Amino acid sequence: MSTVLDPIKMWEDLHKIPELAMQEVKTSAYVTKTLQDLGIEVQTGIGGTTGVMGVIKGAEPGPVVLLRADMDALPFTIDGKECAIHACGHDSHTAMLLAAASRLKDRVKKGTLKLLFQPAEESISGALAMIKAGVIDDVDYALGAHIRPIQDVPAGQICPAVNHTASRTLRVTVHGRSAHAARPHLGVSALDVACAIVQGVQNMWFNPAGIWSMKATQLHADQGATNSIPETATITFDNRAQTNPMMRDFSERFAKLVEGTAAAYGATAEITELGACPAAEYDEDFKQMVIDSIVRTHGQEAVAKDCGGGGEDFHYYKMHKPTMKAAYFGLGVGATPGLHAATMHFDPKYLPMGVDVMVDVVEHLIG
Ligand SMILES: [Zn+2]
Ligand SMILES: [Zn+2]
Known part of the structure; x- marks a missing residue:
């Protein structure tokens, strides 16, 4: 039946x-x-x-x-x-x-x-x-x-x-060194490094024929004294790309940007993938x-x-x-x-x- x-x-x-x-x-x-x-x-x-x-x-x-x-x-x-x-x-x-x-x-x-x-x-x-x-x-x-x-x-x-599209949610954690804000040369501001990373992403260019985006969605730094240089900072990013090869290209360049920027300031940074989905x-x-x-x-x-x-x-x-x-x-x-x-x-x-x-x-x- x-x-x-x-x-x-x-x-x-x-x-x-x-x-x-x-x-x-x-x-x-x-x-x-x-x-x-x-x-x-x-x-x-x-x-x-x-x-x-x-x-x-x-x-x-x-x-x-x-x-x-x-x-x-x-x-x-x-x-x-x-x-x-x-x-x-x-x-x-x-x-x-x-x-x-x-x-x-x-x-x-x-x-x-x-x-x-x-x-x-x-x-x-x-x-x-x-x-x-x-x-x-x-x-x-x-x-x-x-x-x-x-x-x-x-x-x-x-x-x-x-x-x-392919999508990724990323967290970047920046490790600097705390110091008195009156003696910033004795420390490394994780907040400054985080800002430099956010700015750096805005200057990354890919073939405009492809659709992609990378948006900083959260930024947190140490909430200590207002006259202390923050030691750690975290940024979250929402990343999209129309194709998987484009996302791979983006990932590789982004990793270099984060690592290189942190190194230039005397800090370190690591990227954690919070979620991802292929295109x-x-x-x-x-x-x-x-x-x-x-x-x-x-x-x-x-x-x-x-x-x-x-x-x-x-x-x-x-x-x-x-x-x-x-x-x-x-x-x-x-x-x-x-x-x-x-x-x-x-x-x-x-x-x-x-x-x-x-x-x-x-x-x-x-x-
Ligand atoms: Zn749904
Ligand atoms: Zn659905």
Whole structure:
């Protein structure tokens, strides 16, 4: 018996049980039960997390295709109370993938379909945990999707490639030497060195054809006497680059700038990476398959231009296994005022469009 599940109904269910990264207990139980009720083989607790994966095997040999949804919500404080809200729409991704599973369970003729429900995208730890658990090792094609804000993609259209940037959050700690402010030559001001580093970054130039940014977002120095030379200072930076090679180039030059500037002042400094996410890297032929699927299911007028911005831990999969083909489309659902806003809302009537594209891509590859 085949049951086709409605993504809108499941989104309504999941929207009521928002859970933070690595705490998606109710969500993963909902996913597990839905997959089991469909008669799909399920693996739970992947890598010791809340990750869940459904596996559908075809009768003939063929490629391994992975469809990935994320499950976590975001933390907010409203009226002094901490809460979780699905402000990034991951509930809709989970619902779309479950709906796709219901349509695909009897339609995989060759190879294997992996339906991955990944935890903790927002904390950039979920994809890495799935990789560690070996989920990606045998995968030939990986497809992800995200609802897009109205500013990015018009409602009812799909952009075949979301060009996420590489991002890093860095902390620079400067170690100087304290002294009386009346005798500054006896010390090394960590604050002066920190300021020189912030200024130095502003004078680093890269090819303006590429998109990048490096913003100092916090600066702290010793809070001692107002007439003491501060011994330590910390700066945090938010760093973005459109491509991974550009980010590598940036990282190398930034490390030299920090080290060289500190040395010139007689100080030392170290860089700590607080968080990082690679840029999107897509395969043109797989991207073209996604475009073909959009056209087949909803016509040429549904194809939006590529969109971008923000980060996604999905891209760790491609970084871990470069021979795997990756694609990631963006679904225009009229999300407003924007993702990550506590009041983010969208029209779920567009969710079946995303399901159609996932199903069509899989049928094309292994159906
Ligand atoms: Zn998000
Ligand atoms: Zn998201």
